[in-house]
Amino acid sequence: DTAVSQTPKYLVTQMGNDKSIKCEQNLGHDTMYWYKQDSKKFLKIMFSYNNKELIINETVPNRFSPKSPDKAHLNLHINSLELGDSAVYFCASSPYSYNEQFFGPGTRLTVL
């Protein structure tokens, strides 16, 4: 009955590879987000989707492409992975224009 789930929890890969992280929420929310937490522990928003429509894109390299097949899912695809992409990626959801965002458990990505 997890509210916001992410897969995989850990992802280790080589530089140059392409990988995807999946996110699903069963809360019936309209809006979903991706955040990145780097090694210095700063959390930064990357993207926000509302009803499958992109509403926030925070100058993220175009190697990162979010995909929302329906409003319960927001996947993150990363092309040509670089060492600097190593981080913990958090998915979140909320009803649109609502105060509380619900975060997933995170995906720790390590690029070697």
Place this chain on the structure above:
Amino acid sequence: DAKTTQPPSMDCAEGRAANLPCNHSTISGNEYVYWYRQIHSQGPQYIIHGLKNNETNEMASLIITEDRKSSTLILPHATLRDTAVYYCIVRATGKAAGNKLTFGGGTRVLVKP
């Protein structure tokens, strides 16, 4: 969104109240104060938010000064499970403002037995 300033760390005794300060001197009239926390290796968790009035829920109380330039999050009876990084965030709400949360460095709270 207005910038916030928090102490980088603080210790608290188990069972005592923990008072976490936050300065947001450039806050605008339509901006709310939010508090989230992140327990080690977990996703952030919403705690409470407020605009002008003091707020209380099952987790904490939020005291906002009359000029709204600072606030204090109060954990009434801290437990070891409250050890976490606590983030004070100021942002406007509504569709025009978007729903972006801008996290700062937060306050690392260590609750000691």
